[in-house]
Amino acid sequence: MNPERHLNIIWLKASVLGCLWASSEIVLGSFLHNLHVPFSSISLTSIGIILLVSVSYQWPEKGLIWRSGLICALMKAVSPSAVIFGPMIAILSEALLLELSVRLIGKNMLGFVVGSLLAMSWNFFQKIANYLFFYGLNIVDLYASLVKFAEKQLQMHFSTVWMPIFTLWIFYLVFGLLSAAIGIYIGKTSVEKSMPLLSSDKKSMSGVKSRNQSSNLRYSLIWLGFNFLGMIAVLLMMNFLDVFWWLPSGILLIIIWAVRYKSALRPLLKPKFWIFFITITMLSSFLFAQFQSAQLTVSDGLLIGLQMNFRAAVMIVSFSVIGKELSNPVIRNFFLRTSFRQLPLALEIAFETLPFVIANLPSVKDIFKRPVGVIRQIVAQSEFWLQKVALTMKKKSNVVIITGEIGSGKTSLTTALAARFKEYGIKTGGIIAPAIFENGEKMGYNLIDLSTNKIMPLSQTEANKDMAQVGRYFFRQEAIVFGRDALSVGQNIDKQIVIIDEIGAWELQGQGWGLSLNDLIINSDIPLILTVRKKFLEMVIESWMLQNPLVIDAKDASVHEVFKTISGFTCLKKL
Secondary structure, eight states: OOTTOOOOHHHHHHHHHHHHHHHHHHHHHHHHHHTTOTTHHHHHHHHHHHHHHHHHHHOOOTTHHHHHHHHHHHHGGGSSOSOOHHHHHHHHHHHHHHHHHHHHHOSSHHHHHHHHHHHHHHHHHHHHHHHHHHHOTHHHHHHHHHHHHHHHHHTOOOSSTTHHHHHHHHHHHHHHHHHHHHHHHHHHHOOOOOOOOOOOOHHHHHTSOOTTOOOOOOOOHHHHHHHHHHHHHHHHHHHHSOHHHHHHHHHHHHHHHHHHSTTTTGGGGSHHHHHHHHHHHHHHHHHHHHHOSSOOOHHHHHHHHHHHHHHHHHHHHHHHHHHHHTTOHHHHHHGGGSTTTTHHHHHHHHHHHHHHHHHTSOOHHHHHHSHHHHHHHHHHTHHHHHHHHHHTTSOOOOEEEEEESTTSSHHHHHHHHHHHHHHTTOOEEEEEOOEEEETTEEEEEEEEETTTOOEEEEEESSOOTTSEEETTEEEOHHHHHHHHHHTOTGGGTTOSEEEEEOOOHHHHTTOTTHHHHHHHHHHOOOOEEEEEEHHHHHHHHHHTTOOSOEEEEOTTOOHHHHHHHHHHSGGGTTO
16 A cells, blocks of 8 residues: 555545444444344434534534545445445435535534435435335335225325325434434534443454455456346336246346356345235235226236336346446546545545444444443544544554563563663653552552653542543543643654553553554654553554554563664664
């Protein structure tokens, strides 16, 4: 990957916001769809609206919303779902409508509310359009007959045949209004605060699907054209020719797709498709014969139902295979020659960040238990993820990592190194966190600013509900602020080396010294010494994209030898 990559700030932020949105679509969306939860699309659209509205209060750049929607829509391609074309259209359209609203009305409460109502309405009307698109206009006649049947059975009369649909639309609008209100509330009240540590381990990181999964498909623009033309040809035959023409032609086309695209028939194997198949076939055979003005028999209705279902099968499979061909690198690289030339790079960076975002997401259980709190937490971390994305622009190479298990002497070695640096006149900044012992028992940690030698209590084992808890330790908010000040670029601009003791699970979650490490890497060339427990070593190197760091095991390490090794390290020779 080109180390000289550059993104302007709006695409940089869009890659972050799009990545956050895509992570919820991929993780929560897969969970909801796999359980066949009713109205799951409303939940996903609501989360998207809340994220876009709330983050817009922090990042007010024009064009951020639609760019984020575009990136999220393209990232939807990594979803385990076989059919992604429809959701991609929905995501982009919702973002465009919200963007249009805030452009015309302004980034204010009214603009966000109107935009949210439009975005949620799109979700509703796209569902109706999907039925029309997949099943044809016969679905309208089927719906009208069904309403008449319901009126007859319930002995009631709707003022218009569209009243049930209008009522359902109101239901969607209520959710849109609620989403806007939550987004505005989070956006106005969201402030940085300590949050409880979320679990993150190698298993959760490696379990994330990567966009770089190998594919045996040989992309072809010819096949892309054939897929479009084949789909259109079969649809035209169904409109103008007899069943004996369109049925074998459609079956042949589906067989061809199944041979070339191994998973082409996967959407047709889902229970949802066959539930609709049976329902539509039975309803059409019964209702058309009773409530259509044209004298149709049960067999006529049955044939219409079969035609509607076959049309849907052709459309579903065609969208699946067309989506695969649209992944062609030739098509992707076309954007490089257009005004969207920054899109491929923004998308690439968003994909690099996605595994870490997903690994650090709260569990689905937490999302359902406290949805507003979880979204607030994600929004509060948006600045952290912005810096993480910026790390891809600048990969740090002059880093030393002192590693070991708990009690292996990492802090003792680092303290001795800091003293040795100062002895040799090397300007040293940063922090170390020595343990506090009482009667041989560890009771917490102090924090020492190496620039000023000031000491402040950092953590304690004594429970305190007002403190952020990490494991069995409770951390003082004022000590976190103290440490971040000690690690700021401004505080260390004249330093020759900066020490951070330590980087671990909390920092991988965007807390603790995570933002400070981001800032030092992005905005300075100061050599760094980090202490990292062995269980987090690989994750820290990968997460901060450290290039060939010098890794030293603290166990039985000699201060003299370590000092000599660091002094001879290529990036630190100036010491």
